[in-house]
Amino acid sequence: MTSKHHSHDEQPEDMHFGCCGGQDDGCCENDHTDDVPYSVRARQLEILERVLNRMVRQGKFADAEEGSRYFESLLAEKGPDGVFSQLELTPEEESLLLVAEVGNAETDEQAESLLRRALEIDPRNLDAQVLLIGAESPQEEVKRLRTIVREAEAYLGDSYFAAKRGQFYTDPETRPYLRARQALMVALGAAKDFDGAVSEAEGLLDLCPLDHLGVRDYLAGYYLAADQTDKALNLMNERYGADDGAVFQYGRMIAYHRLGNEDEALDALDSAFEANPYVIPILLGVLNAEEIAEDMNPGTPGQALYVIGTLYDAMLRNEPAMEWAATQWVERMRAQHQEEETEDDEEQR
Numbered sequence: 001m002t003s004k005h006h007s008h009d010e011q012p013e014d015m016h017f018g019c020c021g022g023q024d025d026g027c028c029e030n031d032h033t034d035d036v037p038y039s040v041r042a043r044q045l046e047i048l049e050r051v052l053n054r055m056v057r058q059g060k061f062a063d064a065e066e067g068s069r070y071f072e073s074l075l076a077e078k079g080p081d082g083v084f085s086q087l088e089l090t091p092e093e094e095s096l097l098l099v100a101e102v103g104n105a106e107t108d109e110q111a112e113s114l115l116r117r118a119l120e121i122d123p124r125n126l127d128a129q130v131l132l133i134g135a136e137s138p139q140e141e142v143k144r145l146r147t148i149v150r151e152a153e154a155y156l157g158d159s160y161f162a163a164k165r166g167q168f169y170t171d172p173e174t175r176p177y178l179r180a181r182q183a184l185m186v187a188l189g190a191a192k193d194f195d196g197a198v199s200e201a202e203g204l205l206d207l208c209p210l211d212h213l214g215v216r217d218y219l220a221g222y223y224l225a226a227d228q229t230d231k232a233l234n235l236m237n238e239r240y241g242a243d244d245g246a247v248f249q250y251g252r253m254i255a256y257h258r259l260g261n262e263d264e265a266l267d268a269l270d271s272a273f274e275a276n277p278y279v280i281p282i283l284l285g286v287l288n289a290e291e292i293a294e295d296m297n298p299g300t301p302g303q304a305l306y307v308i309g310t311l312y313d314a315m316l317r318n319e320p321a322m323e324w325a326a327t328q329w330v331e332r333m334r335a336q337h338q339e340e341e342t343e344d345d346e347e348q349r
Contacts, residue, residue, distance in 0.1 A: 036103075036104065037103045037104065039103045040100055040101065040103035040104055041080060043096070043099070043100035043103070044080040044081075044084070044097070044100050045080065046096075046172050046175065047093055047096050047097055047100065047172075048071060048075075048080065048083065048084075049172045050093060050096075050172040050173060051087060051089065051093060052064065052067045052068065052071055053171070053172070053173075054090070055067055071083065074086070084097065091121050091122050092122050092125070094121050094122075095118040095119070095121040095122035095125045095128065096118070096122075096125065096127065096176075098114050098115070098117050098118040098121070098128075099114070099115065099118050099125065099127045099128050099131070101114050102114050102115060102131065111131075112132070115128045115131055115132050116128075116132070119132070124152075124155065125176070126148065126152055126176040126177060126179070126180040127176050127179060127180075129148050129180070130145065130148060130179070130180050130183050133145065133148075138187060138190045138191035139191055141187045141190075141191075142184070142187045142188055142191050142193070142196075145180070145183055145184040145187050146184055148180055148184075149177075149180050149181050149184050152177055152180060153177075156177070161207075165207075168207040168208040169208045169210070169212045169213070174207075178204065178207070178208060178213060179213075181200060181203070181204055182200075182204060182213055182215060184200055185197050185200035185201050185204065185215070185218060186218065188200060189218065189221070189222055189225075189313070192313070194222045194225050194226040194313070195226065197218070197222045198219065198222045198223065198226065198228075201215050201216075201218055201219040201222060202219070205219070211240070216235060216239075216240050216243070216248075217245070217247040217248070217310045218310055219235060220232050220235055220236055220247060220248060220251040220310075220311070220314075221247075221251065221310050221311045221312070221313060221314045222313075222314075223235060224251060224254055224255060224258075224311070224314035224317065224318065225313035225314045225316075225317050227317065229255045229258050229259060232251060232255050233252070233255050236248045236251055236252055236255070237252070244271065244275065245275060245298070246272065246275040246276035246279070246298065246299075246303060246304070246307045247306075247307050247310050247311060249268055249271045249272035249274075249275045249276075250268075250272045250275075250276075250279060250307055250311055251311060251314065252264075252268035252271075252272075253265050253268035253269045253272050253321065253325060254311070254314055254315070254318045254321045254322075256268055257318070257320065257321035257324060257325075258318055258321060265321070265324075266328075269325055269328055272325075273329070273332075275298065275299065276298070276299050276300075276303055276304050276307060277299070278300070278301045278303075278304035279304045279307050279308060280325055280326055280329040281329070282301070282304050282305070282308060283308065283315075283322070283326065284326055284329075287301065289301035289302070289304055289305050
């Protein structure tokens with residue numbers, strides 16, 4: 001199977017179920033003892049949202065609000081697994097549910113079996129197709145993913161994209177396509193085809209400008225790796241100027257340093273260190289983040305690994321900026337250490 005691509009695979013935002021999906025024991029009366037991975041619960045809730053939309057279209061609920069209340073009560077009482085046991089699912093929904101169960105698989109063999117069963121039920125299941133690629137090289141992965149995505153686009157047709165304009169991601173039926181195209185984008189980046197990666201990323205942002213999948217982080221890295229500094233700054237400062245996350249802060253530092261704007265680079269570096277202080281020490285080998293990277297929350301070593309992965313090629317192509325940032329970090333650590341020694345000496349007097 002192909003490696004898992006990073007995405008912001010979140011709990012569906014449009015269907016605010018009262019139950020936590022198994023993530024908080026105190027949120028409802030259901031005793032969540034199954035320890036189901038969040039990724040599994042998130043996909044299950046996505047499928048439930050899809051089922052709700054279908055049932056509303058079929059007239060089984062007066063509107064989405066009534067359907068949401070019904071599902072919320074079921075979730076609070078039974079949890080997602082219990083709810084699915086009571087529903088009549090379409091073949092597409094059954095196939096997606098099998099893909100969701102991959103997160104519970106204990107071996108690659110079990111995961112592959114679930115994915116193949118999913119494709120037997122629905123041969124057009126994009127999530128299953130992507131996860132079963134098993135490519136031997138980045139170039140082969142790109143070729144197979146491009147085939148999957150382009151065939152999906154041909155099958156869906158221009159009318160589908162016109163009708164869903166403005167609804168991508170908010171409509172759960174569009175998410176498998178978005179995930180497949182994001183996988184193609186990441187594979188193109190891994191193959192060093194930055195122009196191709198930029199094209200797919202811009203296409204995704206055109207469909208989903210609110211960027212629920214975090215495509216803009218990757219796009220900033222691709223622009224910087226492709227020496228398109230002006231476009232990178234336009235993305236980070238204009239199109240998504242409110243984003244003060246760690247990826248954009250380190251990206252801004254690289255861009256400004258490349259343009260020779262050291263004052264702006266220094267301001268960006270200050271913001272970058274504030275957003276996540278672990279990126280530079282990890283790159284210098286001072287910190288082994290894999291030993292302590294338990295989550296991806298902002299400011300954690302886990303997030304630092306994501307920043308490095310997203311901007312890795314940009315960092316390689318802009319080595320002077322990274323050397324300058326490392327020097328700044330070392331000087332600050334030295335100054336901090338000297339300040340602490342001075343304070344200790346004063347306390348001992």
